[in-house]
Amino acid sequence: MKTANLAIVFTDIKGFTERTSRQTLEENQRLLQVHEALLAPLFKAFGGRIVKSIGDAYLVTFESPTQAVLSGIAIQDRLWHHNRAVEAPEQLHVRVAINVGEVRLDGNDIFGEPVNIAARVEGIAEAGEVYFTEAVYLSMNKAEVPSKEVGAFELKGIPGKIRVFHVPRAPYRVEAPSAAAIAEAPGAETMPPFGNLALSRVAEAAAAPSGAAVDLSELGQRAAAGAAVISQRAAAQASVLGQQAAVLGRQARTVGGSLFSRGVAALPPKVQRHRAWVGVGVVVLLAGVAMLAFGGDETVRAIKAVERAPEEERAALAKDVRTLIMKEEEAGRRNFLLGRLTEATGKPDDALKVYATAVKAGSRAAEDRLIEMLSHGRCDVRSDAASTVSRLQLQRAVSALEDLQEDGGPDDGSRTGLFGLSKCDSKQAAESALKGFKGR
Known part of the structure; x- marks a missing residue:
C-alpha cells in the first residue's frame, strides 16, 4: 500500500x-451549494485535493503544510466577507483543523493516525478559527503564517498530549484599522479576522467564483428578498404595537387623571392648595414604579424582545438593537450587552468570545455570565465556556469548574465534530481547564 507525507485539513x-x-x-441544499462554492475554489487555489465531503464536512490534503494553513485563513476571511452581505440565517461559520504526517493511500481515500488526530483537533476547534498541531507548526514556513499556541490537549484515542496552535487575529503584517480605532469599538467586526493575508494571494475568480454550481448573485437576491419580508413584518408589528401603545397611553392618561383628581379631592384642604407639588410627587412615584416594572434599561428590554421574537425575525430586530448597544461608551458593558444579544439570537457559543472581550475590558457582569454558562444545557457550550474561563484565568470560576468536572451534563457523550468521530465531554473539558489555571 502506498504512503505519503501530507497535510490533512478537516x-x-x-x-x-x-x-x-x-x-x-x-434550503439545506442551497446552503451546501453556497458552502461548496465558497470553499472548494480556495482549497484548489492553494494546491489542495478534496478527498471527500460528507454533508457540511470536507477532508482535504495538501503537499505543503504552509499552503494548508493559508487556505484555512483564506476561507475564514472569505466567509467573513460573505457573512456581512447576508442575513444571519444564511451565514456560514466554519471550523478548520490541520495536521501533517504519513498517511496510507487507498485509491482516492487516506487513512492513518495523522487523519485521526486532525479529526480530533477539529472537535476542539472554534468556529472562525484555524487550529493546527505542533507537527504543522514545526514544518510550516513561520515567516508566512503567524501562529500562537492554544495549549496541550489529551485527545481521545491518541497517546500523550498534542500541542495545538492557531493563527492569531489581525492586525499583524497587513493593512488594518489603527489600534485606536479598534479600541474605540472592541468586539465590532471592522476588518476580516486575518486581514486578507491569504485571500489577497488568490485570483479574484477563486475568491469569488463565477461559474460555480450555484449562482451566488441569485442567492444574494433571495437573501435580500427574505430580509425585505422580515423588515416588512417587523415594520407591520411595530406599527401595530405603536397603535396599541397609543391606545394604552390614552387610557392610562384618562384613568390616571381621574384617579389623581379623586385622590386630591380626598386630601385635606391645606394640602389641596399645593396640588401642583402633589402632582410632581405622583409623577416621580409612577416613574419609579415603571422603572422597577420594566427593568429601567432600554437596551436590556430590547435584547429580551429579540429573545422572545419568532426565530425568523430575530436577525432583523437584532440589527437595530446592535446599533443601540454601540452607543454605550463603556467598553466592558458594551461587549457584555453584545454578548447577551448574541445569545438572544441563538448563538451562545459565539457569545462566549464576546463575553471574553468584555471581561478583558473589566466587566464583572460578563464574568458572572461566563460562570453561569458552565452549567449550560448544551455540552459544546459548557466545554467552550470551560476553555474560555481557563484562558482568562478567571479564578472566580474555579468552584463552578470543579462542579462541572464532577457532574458533567446530561448530554455528555453526544457525537460532535467531523463525521461524528468526536464525543463531547464537558467533564473532561472542565478537568483540562482546571489544569490550565496557574498557581493551583
Whole structure:
C-alpha cells in the first residue's frame, strides 16, 4: 500500500445538524451549494485535493503544510466577507483543523493516525478559527503564517498530549484599522479576522467564483428578498404595537387623571392648595414604579424582545438593537450587552468570545455570565465556556469548574465534530481547564 507525507485539513460548519432540522430540504441544499462554492475554489487555489465531503464536512490534503494553513485563513476571511452581505440565517461559520504526517493511500481515500488526530483537533476547534498541531507548526514556513499556541490537549484515542496552535487575529503584517480605532469599538467586526493575508494571494475568480454550481448573485437576491419580508413584518408589528401603545397611553392618561383628581379631592384642604407639588410627587412615584416594572434599561428590554421574537425575525430586530448597544461608551458593558444579544439570537457559543472581550475590558457582569454558562444545557457550550474561563484565568470560576468536572451534563457523550468521530465531554473539558489555571 502506498504512503505519503501530507497535510490533512478537516472543515465543517458549526451548528449544521441543528440548522438542518429547522430548514427545508431545498434550503439545506442551497446552503451546501453556497458552502461548496465558497470553499472548494480556495482549497484548489492553494494546491489542495478534496478527498471527500460528507454533508457540511470536507477532508482535504495538501503537499505543503504552509499552503494548508493559508487556505484555512483564506476561507475564514472569505466567509467573513460573505457573512456581512447576508442575513444571519444564511451565514456560514466554519471550523478548520490541520495536521501533517504519513498517511496510507487507498485509491482516492487516506487513512492513518495523522487523519485521526486532525479529526480530533477539529472537535476542539472554534468556529472562525484555524487550529493546527505542533507537527504543522514545526514544518510550516513561520515567516508566512503567524501562529500562537492554544495549549496541550489529551485527545481521545491518541497517546500523550498534542500541542495545538492557531493563527492569531489581525492586525499583524497587513493593512488594518489603527489600534485606536479598534479600541474605540472592541468586539465590532471592522476588518476580516486575518486581514486578507491569504485571500489577497488568490485570483479574484477563486475568491469569488463565477461559474460555480450555484449562482451566488441569485442567492444574494433571495437573501435580500427574505430580509425585505422580515423588515416588512417587523415594520407591520411595530406599527401595530405603536397603535396599541397609543391606545394604552390614552387610557392610562384618562384613568390616571381621574384617579389623581379623586385622590386630591380626598386630601385635606391645606394640602389641596399645593396640588401642583402633589402632582410632581405622583409623577416621580409612577416613574419609579415603571422603572422597577420594566427593568429601567432600554437596551436590556430590547435584547429580551429579540429573545422572545419568532426565530425568523430575530436577525432583523437584532440589527437595530446592535446599533443601540454601540452607543454605550463603556467598553466592558458594551461587549457584555453584545454578548447577551448574541445569545438572544441563538448563538451562545459565539457569545462566549464576546463575553471574553468584555471581561478583558473589566466587566464583572460578563464574568458572572461566563460562570453561569458552565452549567449550560448544551455540552459544546459548557466545554467552550470551560476553555474560555481557563484562558482568562478567571479564578472566580474555579468552584463552578470543579462542579462541572464532577457532574458533567446530561448530554455528555453526544457525537460532535467531523463525521461524528468526536464525543463531547464537558467533564473532561472542565478537568483540562482546571489544569490550565496557574498557581493551583
